[in-house]
Amino acid sequence: MVHRVRAVIAREKNAPVSLVTILVPDPGPGEALVDIITCGVCHTDLHYKQGGIGDDFPYLLGHEATGVVYAVGPDVTQVAPGDRVILNWRAVCGQCRACAKGQPQYCFNTHTATQKMTLEDGTELSPALGIGAFAEKTLVAAGQCTKVDPEADAAAVGLLGCGVMAxxxxxxxxxxxxxxxxxxxxxxxxxxxxxxxxxxxxxxxxxxxxxxxxxxxxxxxxxxxxxxxxxxxxxxxxxxxxxxxxxxxxxxxxxxxxxxxxxxxxxxxxxxxxxxxxxxxxxxxxxxxxxxxxxxxxxxxxxxWYGDCLPSRDFPMLVAHYKQGNLNLDAFVSERITIDQVEDAFVKMHEGTVLRSVVEL
Missing domain, CATH: 3.40.50.720 (NAD(P)-binding Rossmann-like Domain)
Known part of the structure; x- marks a missing residue:
């Protein structure tokens, strides 16, 4: 089954972003399909938009995300449908030199989803940091999902997915x-x-x-x-x-x-x-x-690099500190916006008037 969802893409260097319909496939082996709840607007997304990271346009932007697992591939056991997760771009392989030395936070072979998300005409999308979460649904490697307490505010804890964790x-x-x-x-x-x-x-x-x-x-x-x-x-x-x-x-x-x-x-x-x-x-x-x-x-x-974090270790620990009142993640959420306001959020980022704009889907 293919899912038709709204998403924000950057079609070409320095062009305004577009809100379009994209096609997201059901998860295959090692993959998870995630309903996105929130996604922060990060400087890395701006770098993608400006062509500062590569030229594999069109990019599906967004990566500081919280969501709920919608479906998983046949061999996935670490997460299940209904799990609240923070997405990350360090899905460790468990087999590279760093992992073999007991240092998975430096994994040299992190992975993402194998299948491609596309535009309606079949054009393949390049998801930002292998995530692409300015979308109602996104497809990721199951290892990019870290289960967290569902009672924590999604907009706040989702920022652990990149900048705040860094x-x-x-x-x-x-x-x-x-x-x-x-x-x-x-x-x-x-x-x-x-x-x-x-x-x-x-x-x-x-x-x-x-x-x-x-x-x-x-x-x-x-x-x-x-x-x-x-x-x-x-x-x-x-x-x-x-x-x-x-x-x-x-x-x-x-x-x-x-x-x-x-x-x-x-x-x-x-x-x-x-x-x-x-x-x-x-x-x-x-x-x-x-x-x-x-x-x-x-x-x-x-x-x-990414705060030398290990998501499976650090995300639940920091969410616990947040819930206990030791870490004020709420202060990083400057505004909550809708998916059609991402371009305006980039302008505010340039002006330095926000710490984070967070898209709520």
Whole structure:
């Protein structure tokens, strides 16, 4: 059976998105068909729309999603129809080098659905991050579904599917923030503020938010930052050092991903501290650092991809923290919109007036 559903696609580079009817097949082996409840509008979707990730147009956008499993393939046992799930783009294979070493969060062979979703004329769609959830139904690999508590607000917990998980995981998983440590986060967009929330959850006692926008710094403070630094008014490195007894922070997270912010992160950390890069740099960006400084300062320089998360471990744990009041995911939902308002949400994202617009289907 083929399901005809409404969905948002990007037909060509930098063109406005379109709300169209697409065809979604029943699940085959290893696949799950999911009724989408909510889906956040993420910067990654904008990158797809702009052609910054590839040119396999048309793209079926959307990936920060919560849904209910509608049907599963004949060999699927980990989820069943009726399960509330968060979708993820790290369906681990269990067999690659990383998985064999007991590090499935670094799986080198993550997988997606085998069958293709199409336009009505048969044109194959490229689903964003192998998900494509700006749609009433989508087809994914069953391993992309993580069961979660159905009582949690779908719009809030669905954001764990990408940006919020990337930030929280950058602090907890990659940065390994410990109770009592100091953390500085450079860049207070959605990912950076999530890193601040993650640092608070991990027990950091000094959490410094750095940005060029006072409104973003204020939001960061509302979600756990103890101090704010506007880097247009103060040197970020000097300010972070001043707030950490002249030493620098134990962990500095670069949530921007530019050479200048990475350099700030490198010099704003304490000796033997950790630098975490979670902001995504452009392909042509380069950085030069004195090798003696890299050697002499010790510690570690890490990159964080999807917050080094393991969805089966991290999603239920963070949803539990959310329900217990330890993690304010509601604050990341700036507005709830309908599926025909995605293009407007991209405009608001450009303006920096929202953390997340969330489509409710």
């Amino acid at each position: 930030g929280i995981g950058a602090a907890i998983n990659t940065g390994e923030v410990k109770p009592g440590e100091s953390v500085a986060v450079i860049g207070c967009g959605g990912v950076g503020i999530a890193a601040i929330a993650g640092a608070k959850l991990a027990g950091a006692t000094t959490i410094i938010a750095v940005d060029i926008d006072d409104n973003k710094i204020a939001m960061a403070k509302s979600l756990g930052a103890t101090h704010g630094v506007n880097s247009t008014e103060h040197d970020a490195v000097d300010a972070i050092r001043a707030l950490t007894n002249g030493n620098g922070a134990d962990v500095v997270i670069d949530a921007v991903g530019r050479p200048e912010t990475y350099r700030q992160a490198f010099y704003a950390r304490d000796l033997a501290g950790r630098v975490v890069l979670v902001g995504v740099p452009a392909p042509d960006m380069k950085i030069e650092l004195p090798l003696l400084d890299v050697f002499g300062r010790g510690g570690s320089l890490k990159s964080s």
